[in-house]
Amino acid sequence: MGPRFFPSLPLYFITALFLFTPSLCAGDDPLFTNCSRPFNCGIFKNLSFPFWGDTRPLYCGQQGYKLSCNGIDTYPGISINSPEFILLGIDQLAQPQMMTLSRTLPCPTTLNYSLFSPDKTVVNMTLFSSCSESNLSRVRIEPSRRINCTTNGESGASKFSLFLRDNETNLVSCQEKVVGPVPNEALDEFNSGTLNLSGTLMRNFNVQGLTDNDFCERCLRSGGRCGSNRNSPESFACYCRDRRYDIECGGNAMHCTIIFFSITVLILFKLLVN
Template identity: 30%
Template sequence: MSSHSLPISSLLALFFLVVLTRVPTILSVDDPRYSICRGTLTCGSVSNISYPFWGWNRPSYCGQTGFELRCENDITEIMMNENTLRVLDIDPERQILKVAREDYWNGYCPSKLINTSINYDHFNYGLNLRNLTLFYGCYSPITPTFSVFTNCTINSTLTDMSYATRNMLSDPRYSICRGIVVVPVYDAAAQDLEVNLMTMQAALRGGFELQWEADNDKCRRCRDSDGVCGFNETSNSFTCFCSDKPSETTCLPPTEGTF
């Protein structure tokens, strides 16, 4: 035996050392979707947003259809039908999304008159809201709830803009208006508008709240099992991404008392 040869015991020890150093590497291999969907969304003042929202650094399988967020010049936006809504705040615990009409953020004269509409498959309007109705190009008398506010140039056409903080859409006098746009605002903001016309921009920028519900209980159970909430785009259903593979429910077997 060469003087440079290692004894059998040393060779065995070296073998087990190599194996043991490789085991953690093998066990730590994650499902890439698990790793990717652990990342959160941050854009401007909106931060640390996860399921059911997705966008830019979170692929579509990290959230649900209808919850895509965009980041434009550090402004978080969400599209609902024809409306681009500026996201002012997201409260994951209460499932509340606070938004404002982007086309009314800097004025009252948008390039296109579009009524406010939301995706009722996922959202409902929050509480303490009132409809602010904006009338364009009407020939209506001034009343306590209907005030001529300003003139607008829309598509190169000069028109007056008036507003009401009460429901007046059933009044036939306003059926000949060139356009009518309804924008939800907080009830307190509408009350301010009834006594101070100059609070119009503040009312519009104050936005309104939307309530969402998206597999909240399933997602909670998934997170409690160290999983990451996601979406199976093939079956169009919730999925729980685990470190090794997806699950329909949780990453760990349910323990006694879990339901």
């Protein structure tokens, strides 16, 4: 009698392995699949958490890190505030991540400091908008300290913003006060009169992200994709092949590969022995 295949294993057990293991492990969770897609735009390739946008839904990233790309520009826009900024560079290996940003318009814009932290080379500049023209007649504002900008797109109404010195703030009535980041050296040039307000606001500056890289590293090591909870966007989530976990994959997501590998080794062993 010739050798029997898998003599030590019942036939129904072998059949169950081949029938139910693929159905248990095959077919990745759609959330895992979506968050496996990288964000590509211009010079940037394979951007992942905390960034999202285009084919990456919000739950694949973190609020405040939405990127937009029209397929033409070299650099994507990042919707930190309105108007959005431009992402010029990123060091994803830095802890925390370091990003280089630029404004799209010379308008006073601030940062969401719950998501970003200005680099040590950045200082805050205070500007005033929606000021009373009648009060401005009492204060001489040099053209270099005044700008016109449209904050709501081309259809928005243009309004001017001013940089006021300490002795001028009580003389001018303004409705808005905006504190925004600019490079330290740019502010020094502005104060010395070698750079106007528009040029100061359009200088590139660096910020640090405040994402929880420890959770993300644990998630990636377990085979998952980093993201945020769809029901609670401020909370971290790890999207795995089988389902969502709080921090790292477990259960079927970790066992499927081991099962398939074990079956393959067993089959090869039996074939070699027989």
